[in-house]
Amino acid sequence: QVQLVESGGDLVQAGGSLRLSCAASVSIFRFKTVTWYRQAPGNQRELVASLTYGTIENYPDSVKGRFTISRDNPKNTVYLQMHSLKPEDTAVYYCAADQGSTRYWGQGTQVTVSS
Numbered sequence: 001q002v003q004l005v006e007s008g009g010d011l012v013q014a015g016g017s018l019r020l021s022c023a024a025s026v027s028i029f030r031f032k033t034v035t036w037y038r039q040a041p042g043n044q045r046e047l048v049a050s051l052t053y054g055t056i057e058n059y060p061d062s063v064k065g066r067f068t069i070s071r072d073n074p075k076n077t078v079y080l081q082m083h084s085l086k087p088e089d090t091a092v093y094y095c096a097a098d099q100g101s102t103r104y105w106g107q108g109t110q111v112t113v114s115s
Contacts, residue, residue, distance in 0.1 A: 002091060004095050007109055012114070019080070019081050028073060034097045050069065
């Protein structure tokens with residue numbers, strides 16, 4: 001059974017940094033793509049970073065240059081490093097991993113950025 005567990009969310013001041021972790025219960029080599037999403041209250045879930053085949057990174061313009069996705073293979077963990085945080089980055093952050101046609105989701109971790 002595949003489980004994804006996010007951690008690292010916190011309350012931080014604008015301009016600060018956080019690193020989120022997504023720990024998988026299985027080898028992350030199983031996953032073609034791992035994606036970080038976020039969802040703020042009243043908003044749709046949006047993609048903030050994806051990593052395909054462990055090397056191809058993708059970011060929307062809203063976070064490009066501030067967020068970085070990476071993975072630690074021995075730890076079966078994918079990270080989202082976030083810098084220069086803004087109040088509009090406040091959301092619940094989720095990781096999702098794709099294995100074939102199946103997508104697995106974590107439970108989310110709250111990031112709150114105060115102004």
